[in-house]
Amino acid sequence: MSPALPDGDEAPDDGALPSSVVAGADGRAFGVYLHVPFCTVRCGYCDFNTYTSVELGGGASQASYASTARREVDLAARVLRDAGLPARPVSTVFVGGGTPTVLPADDLVGMLAAVRDAWGLSDDVEVTTEANPDSVTPDSLAALAAGGFTRVSFGMQSAVGHVLRTLERTHDPARIPDVVRWAREAGLDVSLDLIYGTPGESLEDWRRSLEGALATGVDHVSAYALVVEAGTRMAAQVRRGELALPDGDDQAAKYELADDLLTSAGLHWYEVSNWARGAQHACRHNLAYWRGDDWWGIGPGAHSHVGGVRWWNVKHPRAYAARLEQGLSPAAGREVLDDEAAALERLMLHVRLAGGMPLAEMTSDERERVAVLVADGLVDGRVLLAERRLVLTRRGRLLADLAVRTLAGFGG
Incomplete structure (x- = not known):
């Protein structure tokens, strides 16, 4: 069961954006997210907008x-051109899902070609696809690289x-070294996604x-703590007592171990x-998301953000395809962020980055609350004094949500 779409205002059928999105556009990068909503098997913990049927009907196959x-x-x-936005080549493309590589490599390359034809790609464009280790071959990875992909993120x-x-x-863990080697031989950068707390x-x-x-x-x-979302098969197993979730101390110990081992190996946290x-x-x-740049999300359930306007598409692939066949925008709703909401979102996202949040960009109330976080060991006091930036300590990273709530004045 994928999560419900957020509440918001009605989105126009033609997808038109307000003229306000033009302000500051020259200073924002533009990226494209392509959602592929298909998987061969739906994992018990997954609440993403994915479907296992090869043929969903109504143009959704x-x-x-x-x-x-x-x-x-x-x-x-067309929408971006009609809004008067300046022509900007795409700086990043991310193909996510689902499992994008259940589609033939030629299909993924074709979608990238459509993005290239529409906007052009920057000279140093980053093009990533997610993949399961059992959904690629040496030939498919080579085809992706030849078609313009630069990076693959394996689950x-x-x-x-x-575990x-x-x-x-569904994959055999022994396959991981092979797929990493195949990707590198094809010329692709490689990331591995890990989950702890199963x-x-x-x-x-x-x-x-x-x-x-x-x-x-x-x-x-990337190392993410497992979150068991309501409505998933795993949530039902936990509710019935078939699975027992670890406590917070267990997850904290695993995060600290990850940070120790990864840092010792020369990989350093940036988020x-x-x-x-x-x-x-x-x-x-992902840095473009966290920094508040512009991106258009293509696909059912995909979210977009341009110039302070955020919108989201209808969830089901059949409804998505039907609206496009009728010449309509697939957007289900949208919201325009006011200054207060935009500032809070910037705080929430920038605090999670290793670069931190410049004190000069915080309100006087937020700056006053920083002292509490330093006293509690959540913010690095030396960096704060020397560089006038709020940067989380490792303890602060473990309690990042608490740090944000404190800064925003929402209490502990």
């Missing part, structure tokens, strides 16, 4: 999906068999996963859950 997505690319190009999740079975992942996972299991990821020599690792071997290996597309 895997076979026709690439051409359907291209229709939204064409609509997006490794764990190196331990019983993968609990997560209902029911039944010991600290040694987690160490084994981290060491397995590092043994491949990758330059980027609370992401580590890279230097700035050139950080995921620039």
